[in-house]
């Protein structure tokens with residue numbers, strides 16, 4: 001079924017329309033063009049990924065500063081921190097350091113409203129699905145009022161950034177997402193309104209939407225998994241200490257690539273929880289409908305998907321499928337280089353794929369041409385957060401891992417999950 005889904009052209013089975021429908025994006029993003037003409041996507045796919053090596057140091061710095069704010073600097077006493085609330089702010093700051101720069105990503109009003117915007121778009125998008133199509137048009141106007149208010153609070157900060165960037169002859173910021181959006185405007189044949197600071201600001205909000213929820217949930221899941229087990233915590237702490245003694249305060253691609261334990265733990269947490277239990281949603285848009293590999297005919301308008309949850313918990317593929325096996329995907333490094341793949345390790349070792357790698361047995365990022373283009377960035381942000389936490393904070397081991405919640409087809413870490421943390425007396429970065 002998965003191979004068949006991947007092979008279908010967009011004109012028959014549309015990923016875009018499945019995404020648009022799931023959260024009523026043409027309405028909730030306030031301007032349909034942002035979803036219909038997603039000019040920010042090639043910028044993620046090409047510019048963001050190509051510049052990651054240079055951005056790693058900025059993300060490292062921002063995560064360190066943001067954690068100090070939300071988890072504190074007190075090395076004398078323990079404090080209980082709400083995971084979702086605090087990590088969401090760290091993720092939002094790290095992502096916006098790359099999207100809009102160091103000044104705005106540290107502006108509390110902008111960050112709080114960006115987080116609010118993302119929450120409102122998801123909530124309103126899901127709520128609207130309770131209504132038939134013809135009613136949606138009317139309720140949409142009412143339900144999107146809070147989103148409009150929140151967007152205007154964000155745009156108050158974003159529009160001046162784009163006004164400055166669009167007035168420049170050439171970019172003074174070669175390593176900033178908002179600057180790439182402006183310089184790429186010609187390539188994507190954007191209409192005049194779409195080149196205005198207002199529309200460009202809306203694209204940043206679309207990126208916040210793609211990045212904040214997903215990366216927050218992924219980090220919370222990983223932290224809950226790691227700090228529910230003494231052996232997982234020591235396994236990763238050893239590697240982080242070793243890495244920091246070799247790299248000191250420098251963070252780049254090579255440093256992150258040389259942390260196979262961290263990479264394996266992240267892939268394992270993504271396998272175990274993912275973010276959505278149904279994967280590869282595609283809407284049948286061809287007027288003749290589609291014929292499934294089973295021979296069944298489905299009409300136009302139906303959305304098909306596969307069960308990511310079922311695949312990731314199939315014992316034949318992943319032994320002990322409901323366990324967090326931190327080294328399940330471990331690669332072996334010799335002198336910092338990856339050893340040839342194919343080497344068999346423990347019986348639970350299913351493959352040596354890295355956290356960003358896509359294959360037909362691991363669908364967290366989707367598979368095929370619509371696979372998440374932001375995954376390279378997302379994986380680095382999550383890894384950098386865990387590395388900072390391990391090196392800078394003592395974290396009390398949890399008695400048991402908090403249960404995730406099912407909301408529709410999403411399986412998410414509980415909003416009230418907490419950790420008890422204390423800043424390390426001597427911080428080794």
Ligand code: HEM
Nearest residue numbers: 041210211214215218280364365366367370371372374378
């Ligand atoms: C852990 C974090 C993330 C997860 C789990 C995730 C997951 C996904 C999934 C499952 C898809 C749909 C793939 C498909 O239908 O085949 C997707 C699409 C997408 N993601 Fe992510 N994502 C994450 C972070 C990000 C970030 C940080 C960005 C941007 C910087 C981003 C940008 C996008 C875009 C633009 C698409 C649409 C691609 C297309 O339709 O061609 N994502 N993501």
